[in-house]
Amino acid sequence: MVDINGVEKTLLEHHMMQLQSSGVPQHLWPALFRKLLGQVYDAGESFQLCQLTYADGERDEEDSLWQVIVIKPEGIKADDPDSIFVIDHAWTYRAHEARHCLRDIPGLLDRMVALMDIPNNEDNNQQQLTEKVLQEMWKFNGTYSLAKGNPEESLPVWYIMDEFGARIQHCGEPNFRVVPFYFSPHECCYSLLFPIQDTEEGEEVTRNYVECGPVDSLTRDAQMLPWFPLDLSQIDPTQEEPPEDFFLSSCMNEILPDPNNTSSSCPLPSHRPLKVFAEYMYVHEYLTHPSFVMTQDKDQADILWFTQHFKDFRGLRETPERRVNQYPCEHLLTVKNLLAVVSHRASHLHHDDNQDKEDQEKDQETKDEKHRNTNNYPPWLPHTYCLKRELHKFVSVFQRREKRGLDNHWIIKPWNLARGLDHTITNNLNHILRLPSTGPKIAQKYLSDPVLFHRDDIDADVKFDVRYIVMLLSAEPLKVAVYRRFWIRFTNEPFDLSQLDNSQKHFTVNNYNDAFLLQMYCHDFISKFNEQYPEQPWEVAEKKIYSMMHQVFKAAVSQPAPRGLPNNPQCKGFYGLDIMLDWIYKNGKKVMQPQLLEINFNSDCKRACEYYPEFYNDVFAVMFLDETEGHHVAVLE
Template sequence: MAAQLSYEAFLEVMGPQLVGMGLPEKLWRCAFDKLSSENLDASDAFTLVERDDRQRGESKWQVVSCRPIEKESGVWLCDHCWSFRLKEGKRQLKENEKLRARLQSLFGVSSDTAVDDLWRELLPALQHYQVASSSRLDEEAVWYLMDEFGSSFDVEITRVDDEMDQKDEVPEADGLANFRMAPFFHTQRGVAYTLIWPVKDTEHYEPCSRLAVPKSGGPEDLLLDFPCVRVPQYTEASPIPAVLQCSRLFALMFPWRSSAARELVVPWYVRMAAELLQDEKTHMVVDEQQPSAVGSSSSIASVFDFPPHRSAQIECDRRELRRRVDLIDRTQVSETLKKSPLRVFTDLPILQETLSRDDFTFTDDILQADVLYVSYVLNDGRDKPTDEKGSEWSSSIRFNSHQLVNQLVGEGHMTTKDGLAKMTRRFAWLPDAYDLSTELPQMIGAYHRRHQSAQGPSAPPESPHQGRHSDYWIVKPRNLARSIDTHITNDIDEIVRLSSTFPKVCQRYIDRPACIDGKKFDLRFYVAVKCFPSIASGKAIEMGWAGRWPHTHTRVLHVVGGVQVAVYERFAARMANEPFRMDDFDSFPVHFTVMNYQDEQTRSKNVVMTCTHFKTQLANEHGHHDDAAVAAFWKAIIDKVHLMVRELFQTFVQQMTLKENSSSGESVLTNPTSFAVYGLDVMLEHTEGNLEPRLLEVTFFPDTARLVKEDRGFWDTVFGWVFREERGGAMVEVTM
């Protein structure tokens, strides 16, 4: 058994948890003493009484004080009766009869209650934490349910009342929780508890309560001082109340709302969802008079300004782009491109193994390299990045301003799922998606709008996706891969609860995917991008297309240091292990396609097809058998994918526009040392008799192992197009 920690050692190791949860410093010694002895002495101050009227998510018991308790007078420990990863929760409920019986008794539901119904009953009572070390954060939250004592506290939320006059003053806070709770992980024992302490004086036999949503420390905490938010019936003349419009905390309380309260709040959220879509559309203008920039007769959307909720980060990226551009000697970049061989520095083994061209060689010295293709963050410029203490960031490596680097300034607007959703939600090829960190109220509104449409004949008119869909959504972290911490659900309460963990995006689940052998699949397309000046002239490339400014006359947009984009003709097809069905949503082999990170047994069951074989079989399954029919079938799909790629990168380039005072209009100043290879993950969806591509995500530094097994010339071809202006062949250029 490990030796008992001293108080000083305890604070050094676990003190940051006490600070983070907001436990008053005068209670730290009390917490240490009780944790050291595992003293569960709550019965000295509290007792349980049976509730007369139990609401959803409430225990059948209620905690009341059995003596007066002064504010910040002590700390009590609460044990956890159940800890689990979310994907395992329902399975454990099904398989563990003793656990199921205990929870049925605790929440006062009958023993024949279905597992799914019991799960929905438990959702408001579940809490979570994430374990972090000095080097990494656990990628999935641990969910838990407190024991009979902790689960029986009342839950305080900001109330909703439609009968109060909106002009009345907000009343003084008089109904907030009298206790605070926070999870605590004892790192020496590997055991989690909940710490409970009083934040208000509590009388004898007074009900004890906690906040539904713990305070975050941000400005939205002010909303918790308002025990009532007035929600008048919506009229065209009345604006949405700012307290609803701005409050994520208010939206986080949705799972605890009664049916009557939901009827008052939901219409506002539906309105907010519609206004979000309209806000995006007002920043998308289409020039109906001018021909498309890419040689097509169809018009193309041109984005020249962005909604306020996105403009701050975009402007920051624009300034960073300006800083980098000012440091670069374009003539020196052109001279670098003329070198042979070009020296390449990379941490990608498969690139080192398969790049066989004589005009490239590898080096281990990052500062001597001409080309950097790396998986980590790079910093250019004259100064090395430092933290507050003046130490260099270990995750950011300095490089020279003339080196050619596989990173585009602002690419996070594409490679993070929340950035992609906000940048491209106007396009039909992106399934409806919402950032749960900033758009939770709108997500609740979109859910209810789609839920109504799922019961009716067609999709809502605000959506670019026509046809009847189910109301299932997929919730995934904004910046994690391999389907980690990803969940599929049609329960809005579960979506809201998931939003309080790692920052997440909620996206419409594709419920009618194209399948092969009955199994779901996705396609990984590889897209190369370069921003180099012309090698022949050493000057910036100039391209142009017409774009209409909102409320002003038409101007010509000049692209200086033009962005060039090409799609590799072969893709990697990834298939699920089991036939697709719209149930058992926790089954990874049914609903997910990336199996190469799973256990050996799962990987051994995965079918791997070459691109050629996959194309032939999918066309055959859709009734196309001769070579000409197969080619026509795929041409229609690939043309749509190329249009999607063009619209994606045009939108990204326009978003990174740097405003110049020039009579000729705007200038898009791209970093002339930047290139990149992205993986675009695409699914095909059955829509009105057609197969339509849907973009799932854009991946930085994509895994190419599966494609290289089929085509070992991949990196030779990509590097030839990027650095040697080799056109044609397997690189299909998308004109910008």
């Protein structure tokens, strides 16, 4: 069956949205599908790849060795329906697979070395060449992702075009575009080259390496650094709280109550068990407290326990006797770039702690160790930059640290993914600058000297982090409850700063893959921890952790919505806080300092239930019965 412009209807339906979002002109679609189905690679009839030569000393770092020119005598017209060209991909991979691909796929390493013009002499072994390719490939990489239901399958895919496509040069005002295109009949991705203006014979073909919306000149300079090196260290890296519009744009379509309506909530019924509607299966399985009973009727429930975002807080006021397990504006805590903004406020709310931090920084300076901006950061927050809003400031910080010889390992995280998904650890600035093309990211200083735990089963010192469950019981006055029974996650290999793409060495979240998962009760962990660090026992670290928790929630409620979490008696917050311990220098001595990694919405509590079957009985008693005694919580007020 034939439909629009001679393109088969089903084929068009599968690809139309992709073509439209990529900006491929409609008059090129018939030729595109004809070439793809016939596997026609006819770019060689219209273009030529030329190698450039330079006299000794004439070539600058940003000067290319290659140029693609038009060789078609009549040139190439933008309105010519045949002027679209299919470019094959030389290498397609997921980021964590890159090293293995270069090692295991015959001929791939040699091809990439040649494509990237990496000098190859007799002194270079395979490992050295692999490292050079892993460093240089960010000047050549493109990316796409496939919309899948499974988050793991939706992660970014990276690719490098063939020798022709990879050597098309950049121009701020290009005459062609190159876009990735996933062709479902072949189950693979190609790149499409098409003109956006007429070109003459002999004219160079150019494209824009970083296509994005309008940005300021400093951000654009930062985006182009992989190809056009520039010193941006003179930029002031000081971070300021964003304006009101920033917070309004991040409100996630929440319908907030009228702030002028001060009507209070009604107390929960006390003459019968409270009816609980829960979307989470483990609440159904483990909530056995006699004061609660499960119901499938959401409209009849006293307590709504959602796993999806609840948005209609104004409508919630129409049933003042009802409670929900979410807070208005809690995305300020659970979205990573917003958490950093909120956490900055703590440095102004806790002056004494910040003074301690300044003392600590002086010690770090003398030892040429970690460095943070003491004016804007509480001691428990790793230095964090939003790569959408503060890219140029991040580059300034990176280059300043590089000049001073300070550690420059960073972990790049998506704003809103947990479980280590799409997280990258690197000290390669070019790598970092390419990652925002896969979606909004933060750059957070990687803890290069974390407190380690000795695992007897593998006889190695490994990284670990701690997951605490924290409940926000009231915003005004502030009342927070911490479930004292935490759980611990360990890496599976000894820690060092090598092989940054090795998840078993650097990432603790292994309960969602096939890796071995060491499980340990918190009381056993504390006992072993105190044996390993007798001079700094766990109770000292825990006191600092609780103080940190109180500070971050105090900062979160210190301003009205949408900048902060407003008080709402019908709401109870439930979060998973991930924490590591870092070594810092204070008064010339190494001491442990908690570091807040992230705060999780809808925290997975399967492990908590398996360790402590009474977990949800404790949680619901604390959150909805206002009982704290005997329920394994510490109350922070």
